[in-house]
Amino acid sequence: MFEFKKTNQHQKRRIVLRVWVAGVFALLCFSTLVGRLWYLQVVRYEGLAARADQNRMAVVPIPPRRGEIVDRTGVVLARNYRDYTLEVTPANVSGKLEDVIDHLSELVHVSPSDRRRFIQGVGQGGRYTPVMLRNNLNETEASWFAANSYRFPGVELKARWVREYPQGEAAAHVLGYVGRISEGDLTSLEASGQLGNYRGSNTIGKKGLEKTWETALHGKTGIEEVEVTASGRPVRTLSRIDPVPGSDLVLSIDIGLQKEAERQFKGRRGALVAIEPKTGDILAFVSAPSFDPNLFIDGIDVESWRKLNESPDHPLINRPLYGTYPIGSTYKPFVGLAALELGKRNATQRFPDPGYFEFGGQRFRNAGGAVYGPTDMHRAIVVSSDTYFFSLGPEIGVNALHDFSKQFGFGQITGIDLEGEKRGVLPSTEWKRLNYKNPAQQRWYAGETVSVAVGQGYNNFTLLQLAQATAVLANDGAYMKPHLVSLVKNPQTGVAERTVTEPSYVIPLKPENLDVIRKAMVDVMRSGTARRAFAGTSYQAAGKTGTAQVYSLKGAKYNANTVDERLRDHALFMAYAPVEDPQIAVALIMENAGWGATIAAPVARKVFDYWLTNNHTDSDSTETMAIEPVEPPEQP
Secondary structure (H helix, E strand, O other), rough: OHHHHHHHHHHHHHHHHHHHHHHHHHHHHHHHHHHHHHHHHOHHHHHHHHHHHHHEEEEEEOOOOOOOEOOOOOOOOOOOEEEEEEOHHHHHHHOOOOHHHHHHHOOOOHHHHHHHHHHHHHHHHHOOOOOEEEEOOOHHHHHHHHHHHHHHOEEEEEEEEEOOOOOOOOOOOOOOOOEEEHHHHHHHHOOOOOOOHOOOOOOEEEEHHHHHOOOOOOOOEEEEEEEEOOOOOEEEEEEEEOOEEEOEEEEOOOHHHHHHHHHHHHOOEEEEEOOOOOOOOEEEEEEOOOOOOOHHHHOOOOHHHHHHHHHOOOOOOOOOHHHOEEEEHHHHHHHHHHHHHOOOOOOOOOOOOOEEEEOOEEEEHHHHHOOOOOOOOHHHHHOOOOHHHHHHHHHOOHHHHHHHHHHOOOOOOOOOOOOOOOEEEOOOOHHHHHHHHHHHHHOOOOHHHHOOOOOOOOOOOOOOHHHHHHHHHHHEEEOOEEEEEEEEEOOOOEEEEEOOOOOOOOOOOOOHHHHHHHHHHHHHHHOOOOOOOOOOOOOEEEEEEEEEEOOOOOOOOHHHOOOOOOHOOOOEEEEEEEOOOOOOEEEEEEEEOOOHHHHHHHHHHHHHHHHOOOOOOOOOOEEEEOOOOOOOOOOO
């Protein structure tokens, strides 16, 4: 009996001990939970609350509407429209990409080219970068996908702004185009601190004004905070900062004049620039042949790129900006003016023209063997006497001619609002010394100035420079910076600001010397080399024809019929009108076309007739946006 009681007490103590141990363990666990809860709710509250918000909120960038581009009359040259696209993020797709695309094809059409472009995009961007599979979905296709989007995780239907150039090839080298943002673009944007402003944007200006004015055209990206589910689907918008659209650009270009000038170059290669002398407004800027900028918006296809890139006519080259040429006899009015201003020769002084100029034991001959006899400056310009201007070269000197011509923009960067402008060559003794390594070649020979004085030799200028020099001559020496964008319109205030308002400088020219050159240029049109092209005009123009050699004849006689077409002479012309109140100055070149008087001058006549006698409207363009504020032969 005693042993039974003792055993029972021992068991009770063991039970009590176990209860205490269990209680202490439970208390410790509860204390741990309470401590952890306090740590999370109090100590880590701010950080964890922020992370929780991030898990339930998505920050979505809102791309801005790109600014539109219109001509001086309000005709739309570049605009935007809304487009639906399908974008795929490969990392979020369940299953094989090929299978997903096959299933998508049952709802929306996916062409073989779409597939190739998508696969290429995935290879370039990686698995976590959204890649466009289809663009230009119509309303029906967009609604079909929206109703079935739950079946395609990782595939999103998006709306975007798409650029469009309604005038096609017209003024393509002026406008340029937009294209997909490349790795190089991203690097440049990051370096300039602009990368954040391009979140959500797929395109950027690549060429022309689209690139030069990218910052103004792009606008400012907006932000939208959206509450999302665990699967990433939006529930509601929490906050929004609206995007700021890009500025609209009003160009100085008149699209009607532009198209008329481009029509004159059909089937030919060349360039033309027309400028309003008093303002520096570029009225027409032609590079022929041209291209369709719409091809580049979503990435040009292989075949189209091959045709453009491999064409022997090089349609992608901006000829007025990049092309440099000897300008032949169109340089003579400036050489004559230099001689007058520098006091090297009197305008009435006659110089014998036996058909050649002999200098240093070498004969420099007139084109076609023409002989003009005793010739003063007026007649030398009218009949385009090479001998007269050959003789002026050594008298003026290459350095003095360089310094004088430089003021008109020859061999200089004009500052036009396009990237990549070429400087060309305005020769001088220093230029030759810096550009040749061989000491024997660095020396300037007086005989080289003879060729320079007639626009040949080392002279190599852009058509933009020739047009600008003509405009400065017409504007009494006032240099207005040439520009394509005339007004920049603020998208928020609607205020339009003019880009160029004052002359950069004024060349101090004597009126009596200007009068000599102008009267001679007028007689070029009345009785000289351009008389046939400008017969019967209702206005009086002043100009100069020109023909420039593509290669040296080395004393041989030039015969166009025996020379390869691309080695034939260039035809040039420069002029302004009306003489009493210049409204337009033009310079143009027809590559490998022959005589300037017979080929280039008639083109200028068409341009002048359109601008000075028509009503300046383009009948093919209806959409607008309101805007506020046998002539004597000459030197080949």
